[in-house]
Amino acid sequence: MNLVKAFFHFIFKIFKTKSVEIKHVQRLSAFDTVLIKPSIEASNDLLKYGTILIVKDGSIQKWARFICPCGCGQKQVISLQISHSPHWSLNTIGETVTLHPSVHVNGADGCGAHFFIRKNQIEWV
Template identity: 35%
Template sequence: MKRLIAKTFRWLRLIEFDLLSRESETYPSEEQVVPGELVFVVDAGIEKWACFKCPGGCGTTIPLSLNPKRRPRWAVALDWFLRPTVKPSVHQKNDCGCHFWITKGRIDWCKDGRPSPGVAGR
């Protein structure tokens, strides 16, 4: 229901977001990760992964470890509308080279963090 409310509010231009979260108990397959959605893997109350498609357009699925004992690791917080905030920033080390923050479901690009036009869609 919250997802429907969030999408309706976005359609009415009351809120903005690029990503909404969806919870899963298992690590998603490549096909289960769709653009515009962050899969928040939580098993038995333990936060494990945050997976989403690269916003730069390269098509890569980005898996972020939420395990506090591993490095690197990230933290995800969800607001009432299920918009994720991810900390720290995400920096792709592949050809895409995207570098961005996710705040309340919005992609906020770091300076020089957008991929080159020729990289998207590879």
Template identity: 30%
Template sequence: MLVKLLKVLRWLRLLKTDFVVVEQEVFPDEGSVSRGDLVVVRSGEVSKWACMRCPGGCGKQISLSLNPARRPRWGVSIDYWLRPTLAPSIHQKNECGCHFLLQNGKVRWCKDGRPKGQANSPAKTGARQRT
């Protein structure tokens, strides 16, 4: 219910965020994650994966391990409005080449981390370049 409310607030531009958290128990199929969702896969209280679509425009699903015993691994924190913060940064090694941080639900581009062809233009997500 809260996720639907947040999506409406985002659509009305009352909540400015690029991503909100959606929790589920099953790993999402390739291509099933909606743009703007960070799917956190949990088993009970244990967070296992964070999955999202690349904000750079290629649309590929990015799956990040949250398991502290695996390398590489990421940590996720979630605020009251379900806005995620991921650490460390995400660096796509495919043709897209994106390198970004996700902080309080907003995409923050790393230096020279914008997708190819968007070096001097705003991101499709509407995030501003980090200064």
């Protein structure tokens, strides 16, 4: 029985180490692409690692969507609508975006990433 326990402990240790290494290798320092699309054109096919997708309805900004920059692969949907709680504000200058306040990916499935997006740069907290 001790051999089985040791085997599972070994496998768990390898898995835990590998996932941490992968996570840090892929961590982004900036979004390299900003797409602004109307709701009808904003499909999941546009979401790529390093891209932030701003979804609009006419002149109203509705959502900021991106794959978490920590490398975990989770798709993030950030509400920009004042009628939603919580919601964020988004400023665009040319092809750069600033999102306020910070994004904290928590909850049951959250990876724990915490960061600001300022002029496409990711500032880790």
